[in-house]
Each structure stands twice: as structure tokens, then as C-alpha cells.
Amino acid sequence: MSNLLDKASIILTPTASNTSEVLCVKPSDGTGDFDFSRATEATRVNSLGLIETNANNLPRINYEGGCGSWLFEPQSTNLITYSETLGNNTTSGGISFTYNNSISPDGTQNAALVSVTSANDRLQPSFAAVNSLVAISIFLKHNGTDFSTQINTFNTGTGTLFGARAHVTATDVTFTSYSGGFDSASFVDYGNGWFRVIVVCQSTTGTTFAQWRPTTVGGALSYPCFGFQVEVQDFATSYIKTDSGSTVTRNQDLCTNGGSLSSINSTEGVLYAEIAALANDGTTRFVGLNDGSNSNRVVIVYYSVSNRIRAIVSSGGTKYVDVNYQLTNILDFHKVAIKYKLNDFALWIDGVKVATDTTLNAPIGLDRLDFLLSGANNFFGKTKALAVWKEALTDAELTALTTI
Secondary structure (H helix, E strand, O other), rough: HHHHHOOOEEEOOOOEOOOEEEEEEOOOOOOOOOEEOOOOOEEEOOOOOEEEEHHHHHOEEEEEOOOOEEOOOOOEEEEOOOOHHHHOOOEEEEEEEEEEEOOOOOOOOOOEEEEOOOOOOOOOEEEOOOOOOEEEEEEOOOOOOEEEEEEEEEEEOOOOOEEEEEEEEEEHHHHHHHHOOEEEEEEEEEOEEEEEEEEEEEEEOEEEEEEEEOOOOOOEEEEEEEEEEEEEHHHHHOOOOOOOOEEEOOOOEEEEEEEOHOOOOOOOOEEEEEEEEOOOOOOOOEEEEOOOHHHHHHHHHHOOOOOEEEEEEEOEEEEEEEEEOOOOOOOOEEEEEEEEOOEEEEEEEEEEEEEOOOOOOOOOOOOOOOOEEEOOOOOOOEEEEEEEEEOOOOHHHHHHHHHO
16 A cells, blocks of 8 residues: 555645645645635634634644544534523523533533533523524533433424434433434544534524533433533534623535646546545535636536435536446445546445446646535545555555555
């Protein structure tokens, strides 16, 4: 594999960045580096497993799950105006909070202890309602006692409720549907008993609350909590802190203009990426080579159909190859390679050649590597590696390159 990487003209891994720059491993002279922008702060999970804040325009290497990857996210707004001093939000019943009670997932003593005595005790801030899916998330800590909690939306005008109940143990979180149900539910283990519990469910127009009931069974119960978030997304993005009584927006990550004419061969080559999607929502997302337009391109695409990945090669405005492949789970990392050469196209995914074409015309004037295409369809996802070769690799080399 080392000899194969020696032949690459561009290699990007989650290694280094500067303000407004994502730095390539190769070439090392800066000619392959990417421009980067994000006009707001954003959080990530650092190599110690703790949430930390990156400054404006500083790219994020995220270690959620333990392995580093570049994290590029869409713009999102936390609609909850007090994400940490939770009692400042609207509450109902006897719910109470003791602040700065324990160490939170950011490594400081700023987590609150929630205390309840009834299944009717709840946090229920209202938010700007939309007829859309919303992602509700909160960090909860198992402190020796299993518990069941409920997360849902509630429309006071129609009485409609959508959500889930989550049963939290020391090692796992399981979900059951409640009332109108949920679109998806998941959790992320942050260690030391902390879980980020995520429920994606329907919101409807009118007066709408995001409700969190710390217990569904009643009786006195207390445990640490942190970081309540509601966003108009079909997945939960990185944590957005709010505590000033206003919503907070994190702007999108934009990564463009990597590579150069000297590091890309339009006549033949290989484009390789190890990537994972943020959501299986059928949103088209591009990463790949182009000439600044749609006319000449070699791109890997998250397709507009569930769990599908797509490869497109265009030359002189004509789309010569457009194939797609069904994945098991687009949220997992996959190794994808496109080989392009006159009358010789192949798509490799996870060690398998899944598509070929012998009618290809090679693109013209490829001179950049972008996480978008023609200023649109930004690639929002996680990237462990992105690389380019100026020659068409052999089948044996492509097998070795893409095998998980």
C-alpha cells in the first residue's frame, strides 16, 4: 500500500489545517491545499473524546467514535435558547436542575443534575414550528441506575405528539415509538456514562413544544444532563451551545479549490475517497474533480435515492458515465474509487469492482478538487481520505486500495 500511495499526486487525510485552509499531506508544498470557510464557531469531538469549540473558519477533525475524520456540516440552528441552563426554558411539574453538578462531555463541571418525582415533570420549551422533521438531542448520563425517558414534539393546537421513549442502561440505549412515532432514533456513546440521545420526529405548524420527560415511570429520580438541542434537520448535527436566551446558528462548512492543473491528469487517473454520509436522506452531495463547471468532471456522489452512491464522468458537456450502486448503510465509511481513461471506466467500492464502461471519453481541463460541484450540492459528510492518481491503476491496486 505504501508504494501505491507514493504514486498518488494528491493525498488528503485528517492531519492538519490552518484558519481558512485544509492542508494536504501531498503535495507538501501547499499547491494542493483546499480553501475553507465557515463564518461561525463550531464544535467537534477532539482526540481526547471531549467536545471543544473551533473558531470561525477553522476546519474540524472530528473524533466522534474514536477515529479522526474531516467533518463538513450544513448550516443549522439550535432552536432551544438555553441549552445548558435548562431550567431557564419552559418547564412543567416539579422538574428541577442543580447546575455545575458534574463533569459534562466537554470535560468541565457544567453539567446539570435533573431531579423529578413524576412522569409528568418535564422540560418543554417552545420553538419556531415548521411542518418538517426536527432532530431533538440531549446528553444524558447513566449514574448507576437504568432509566426510561421520553423525547417528543407536541402541538398544543392540534394535540398531536410525535416522539420516542428511550431506555438508558450503562452500556446501551434502546427506543420504542410513542404516540405518533418517530422517523429515526439513535445514540452516541461519549464515555464515562454519557450518551447523546437523538430522536428525529415530525413537527407541525402552530404552537409547538419540544418535550423531554426525564422519567416515564414516576418516582424520585436524578441524573446528570447537558446540551439540549432542537434543529430543523433529519439528523442531529454537532452540538450548538445557546445560553443567552436566543437561538444560535452554526454556518455551513465549505471546502473547495484543492489540487491544481499540475497534480491532476485529465486524460487518465483515479479518484479515491473514504467517506461516510451524515444522513440517509436522499440529498445529492458531490466530491471530486472538475474544471469549474459541470462540463468536465469525475465525481463521487451521494445519490438522491436511499443508501445509493453514484459515479459520474463528463467530458465536453456530455455525460459519458452515470452509474449508481446500492450500499447497505450510507452512514458507514466506504472506500470508493473511480478509474477513468479513454474507453476504460471502473467503479470500485469496498474492494469490489461494481461497474465498468468502455465508451468513456476522457474529461478535458480538470484543474481542481472540490467538496461540491459548480457552487452547489456541497458535500456534507465525514472524510477519512481523499486522493488522486495521475494514472489508471491496475485492478489489483484498486482492490488493495478500496478493501475495508
